Amino acid sequence: MSAYAGARAAVIGGSIGGLTTALLLRDLGFEVDVYERTPTPLDGRGGGIVLQPDTVRWFAERSTQNPEALSTPTEYVQYLDRGNGVVHRDRRRWTYTSWGTFYRALLADFGGEHYHLGQFACGVAQDEDRVTVRFVSGHRAEADLVVFADGITSIGRSLLDPGAQLEYSGYVGWRGTVPEHELTPATRELLGNAISYSVVPHSHITVYPIPGETGPSERLMNYVWYRNVPAGGELAEMLIDKRGFTGTVSIHPGQVQDRYVDEMRDTAAELLAPAAAEVVTRTAQPYIQVVSDVRASRMAQGRIALIGDAAAAARPHAAAGTAKAAADAWALAGALTDADGDVPAALRKWEPAQLELSARLLDRVKAMGERSQFHNTWTPGDPDLRFGLYGPGH
Structure with a gap:
């Protein structure tokens, strides 16, 4: 019998990291409930994910679902010049998925019975034996283990390390997707089998294909374009959406003020490689991600743990955010197995290595961002700029 048979776990946050954690804890014998703050099933706004080994490990080792059915591959990494010429190309295979595709696959494995929507955690208390989580709704959950996987604005992080605050990087990411069939044949041909970069002064864009809502056969072209926006009034004005609400970490599709979208499209056509510019200008509803850094000085306290962005949110340059959350979850499951019920x-055993991993990742992506956005030293083909959670290319 499992050492955790009959024990209860509460996972706060029902996104990809939270669901991966919940599935692994359930496999250990815990009775697991997931509490997601949003009142409706999550929507990744069509965003793409670069799949790294930790991210897909659940599907490779435990699930009956085929990870290839959730993803699209490319064979090259390439850099384009202002005339669509390929100035550098490496043969390097990567696979990608859409956020929504991956989320729905994990949720299908976990099931809906113990997945609770509309539950916003607001407080927590613990003693030697139990943790109690309080929710805005008035609900209370008691558990032997509580894992906060509630993202970059984590309530759990504010409780364990109130001094850990978001630090704005100095730039935002414009994001969006376009159905591949809506692009010109030349652009589809150039971008279809690669992750493609267009590097311009103080900026760069990354473009790659992801599965559409109906699967890999209906691909979308996905991008992130990093653009400098000074902190202060200029950023504050941009982060007021069409409803008059102020965003802190993103402005959703359809809610970015039209004047900013118009300026972004005009600048794309002026500066970027034409293929990349076509993807940007044909995006019906681009959205904005504020690029920030945050890292908690602790990831564990008693029976409470932080994982993924709740513990440390890294800039996207290493494409390692979901991989870091999954790595935290797998390492936690390993530590729990070794602890035999304690x-x-x-x-305590799990925390030091995960803190070290997040520190290394944050240092690396900060340096990558500085090279691109401020120092203009993002050099095509530089191996230090490769994706990877544990290091460039790894």
């Missing part, structure tokens, strides 16, 4: 001991 949850606090498992968390």
